[in-house]
Amino acid sequence: MTVRTNLVTLSGASRGTDGTGDAQKAGDEVLRAEGLSVSLGGRQVLDQVSFSLRAGGFWGLIGANGAGKTTLLRVVLGLIAPTSGRVVVTGGHRSRRNPQVGYVPQKISLEPDMPLRARDLVGLGLDGHRFGLSWPSPARATLVEEMLDAVGATPFANSRVGNLSGGEQQRVMIAHALISRPKLLLLDEPLANLDIRSAAEVVQLLARIAPEQHVAILLSAHDMNPLLPVMDGVVYLADGRAASGTTEEVVRTGTLSRLYGHRVEVVRVEGRVLVVSGSEHQAHHPGDPYPAR
Amino acid sequence: MNVTGALLSPLFEPGFFSSGPVHVALVVGGVVAVVSGIVGVFTVIRGQSFAGHALADIGSAGGSAAVLVGVSTLYGYLALNVVAAAVMELIGIRRPRGRDLATGVVLGAALGLAALFLYEDTVSTSTTGATVNVLFGSIFTLPPGTTTLIALLGAVSIVAIAVLYRPLLLSSVSYDLAAARGVPVRLVGAGYLLTLALAVSLSAITIGAILSTALLIGPAAISLRVTTRTWAAVTVASGVGVFACWGGTLVAYDSSDWTGGWGWPVSFCIVAVIFVLYFAAGLVARLAPAGPGRRRSERAEPAGAQRVDAA
Numbered sequence: 001m002t003v004r005t006n007l008v009t010l011s012g013a014s015r016g017t018d019g020t021g022d023a024q025k026a027g028d029e030v031l032r033a034e035g036l037s038v039s040l041g042g043r044q045v046l047d048q049v050s051f052s053l054r055a056g057g058f059w060g061l062i063g064a065n066g067a068g069k070t071t072l073l074r075v076v077l078g079l080i081a082p083t084s085g086r087v088v089v090t091g092g093h094r095s096r097r098n099p100q101v102g103y104v105p106q107k108i109s110l111e112p113d114m115p116l117r118a119r120d121l122v123g124l125g126l127d128g129h130r131f132g133l134s135w136p137s138p139a140r141a142t143l144v145e146e147m148l149d150a151v152g153a154t155p156f157a158n159s160r161v162g163n164l165s166g167g168e169q170q171r172v173m174i175a176h177a178l179i180s181r182p183k184l185l186l187l188d189e190p191l192a193n194l195d196i197r198s199a200a201e202v203v204q205l206l207a208r209i210a211p212e213q214h215v216a217i218l219l220s221a222h223d224m225n226p227l228l229p230v231m232d233g234v235v236y237l238a239d240g241r242a243a244s245g246t247t248e249e250v251v252r253t254g255t256l257s258r259l260y261g262h263r264v265e266v267v268r269v270e271g272r273v274l275v276v277s278g279s280e281h282q283a284h285h286p287g288d289p290y291p292a293r
Numbered sequence: 294m295n296v297t298g299a300l301l302s303p304l305f306e307p308g309f310f311s312s313g314p315v316h317v318a319l320v321v322g323g324v325v326a327v328v329s330g331i332v333g334v335f336t337v338i339r340g341q342s343f344a345g346h347a348l349a350d351i352g353s354a355g356g357s358a359a360v361l362v363g364v365s366t367l368y369g370y371l372a373l374n375v376v377a378a379a380v381m382e383l384i385g386i387r388r389p390r391g392r393d394l395a396t397g398v399v400l401g402a403a404l405g406l407a408a409l410f411l412y413e414d415t416v417s418t419s420t421t422g423a424t425v426n427v428l429f430g431s432i433f434t435l436p437p438g439t440t441t442l443i444a445l446l447g448a449v450s451i452v453a454i455a456v457l458y459r460p461l462l463l464s465s466v467s468y469d470l471a472a473a474r475g476v477p478v479r480l481v482g483a484g485y486l487l488t489l490a491l492a493v494s495l496s497a498i499t500i501g502a503i504l505s506t507a508l509l510i511g512p513a514a515i516s517l518r519v520t521t522r523t524w525a526a527v528t529v530a531s532g533v534g535v536f537a538c539w540g541g542t543l544v545a546y547d548s549s550d551w552t553g554g555w556g557w558p559v560s561f562c563i564v565a566v567i568f569v570l571y572f573a574a575g576l577v578a579r580l581a582p583a584g585p586g587r588r589r590s591e592r593a594e595p596a597g598a599q600r601v602d603a604a
Binding site for chain 2: 074103108109111113129130132134160161
């Protein structure tokens with residue numbers, strides 16, 4: 001596992017750590033960000049962000065609100081042009097029409113009276129971007145049926161999407177995103193409005209489906225705890241800067257303190273990870289200011 | 294008189310099927326209702342009902358200006374609605390906040406013009422009832438020579454919606470999602486807004502500028518209460534629109550007998566039918582076994598799903 005980071009002090013620090021996750025074995029690189037910087041409205045939202053993801057892995061894009069998670073996803077999708085740096089998706093430059101990337105946006109507004117069944121929304125994942133009317137075909141129906149089944153959405157396939165619960169809608173949106181067989185699936189805060197149980201179900205589904213569909217998953221969240229059991233790696237954002245690697249490499253006091261630029265403590269309590277601000281007197285310790293735990 | 298005629302004679306006053314204006318009204322009303330139904334469904338699911346209503350009101354400025362210069366009100370509605378749609382697009386109707394803002398700004402300006410033109414209409418032309426005709430319309434007094442144009446514009450609107458159908462749906466679900474899939478979302482939105490301007494103009498000629506929203510939003514709202522699929526919603530909305538237009542025309546025609554010759558305005562009758570159907574549809578949705586698109590079975594537990602504690 002190679003740690004790629006914008007922080008000079010960390011370069012090479014953990015290089016060559018063996019990859020215990022399945023991500024590395026699963027196959028080729030699907031996404032590489034090289035020195036991405038983005039300014040929006042005069043504010044530096046992303047600052048020299050670099051990382052790479054491989055097929056079949058489950059990656060958490062972790063950071064507080066305003067850390068730049070959504071902006072990073074929008075750059076990868078080609079919705080925002082970076083001020084400098086570039087994004088490489090499956091060997092080719094990311095273009096707006098690149099079908100290799102599936103996307104589940106943060107806010108989907110589906111009113112209960114929207115005349116669209118779950119299966120219709122999944123079908124739109126195949127050809128919703130095309131002009132003209134679509135005609136039903138057995139092949140298309142089979143694809144939709146398989147995808148609904150893969151995400152466990154068959155029981156509510158004929159319900160209007162606006163009438164589904166948050167967790168059910170996420171399943172349908174995941175099926176919508178995956179039916180075009182992308183190499184990379186981006187999900188923007190999919191757990192944000194879900195109760196604990198539904199969130200856990202969505203995480204389980206994604207963990208199962210990533211190797212099944214041979215898709216790399218990059219899921220943004222402000223809380224990494226629901227993802228800890230399944231995550232192969234982390235891209236951690238703080239103030240627009242990033243550190244990436246396995247969870248063990250990134251989520252530790254030393255790495256995150258360097259990233260934040262001030263002392264933070266990584267505390268593990270009963271299997272949960274808490275990142276808290278360190279106390280003042282620890283911040284300027286002589287020698288290595290941010291010793292690894 | 295045969296049995297059918299005996300049954301229908303109380304319903305259809307004598308002369309209904311032989312009256313020239315009624316023929317024209319039924320044809321034009323049918324075309325306009327189909328267009329309004331189709332466009333209206335997308336207006337509602339895109340949350341642009343306010344824009345639709347605003348375009349209707351804005352059209353009154355065009356209609357009154359047309360009266361002033363002595364051309365068909367249809368041209369006035371069309372010209373002003375298309376220009377207004379373009380300005381709304383430029384101001385920024387794409388963003389939810391900009392949407393209300395753009396609509397409100399253009400609406401205010403146009404209603405000011407309408408006030409001016411309608412005043413000029415009443416003081417400077419000899420056209421009696423111009424104000425009432427522009428604002429509330431009458432399907433029985435369509436401007437001569439516009440029937441072909443109405444049919445043509447109706448066809449253009451339907452083709453436009455057919456072309457935009459899937460990208461419109463996708464961007465209604467999520468603007469970002471559609472953009473990420475390569476849909477030219479701004480172009481699609483602008484194309485849709487232009488189609489909306491056409492539909493509202495056609496509706497305005499039928500039941501008047503102020504009331505044209507009723508024909509656009511009413512049948513769509515009714516269909517969304519009882520359908521779960523887009524094509525079904527579009528079909529039902531068109532059907533309801535046609536039923537309301539024809540039913541309203543019939544009621545208006547018959548009403549002159551009930552009221553001693555004055556009769557009720559046909560626009561009122563059409564809107565009344567829509568209003569009654571809206572509540573009827575609510576009743577149907579409530580009484581249906583499971584309701585449209587509502588849960589038909591209890592939530593099935595996904596295989597292997599269990600509570601996961603962060604470990």
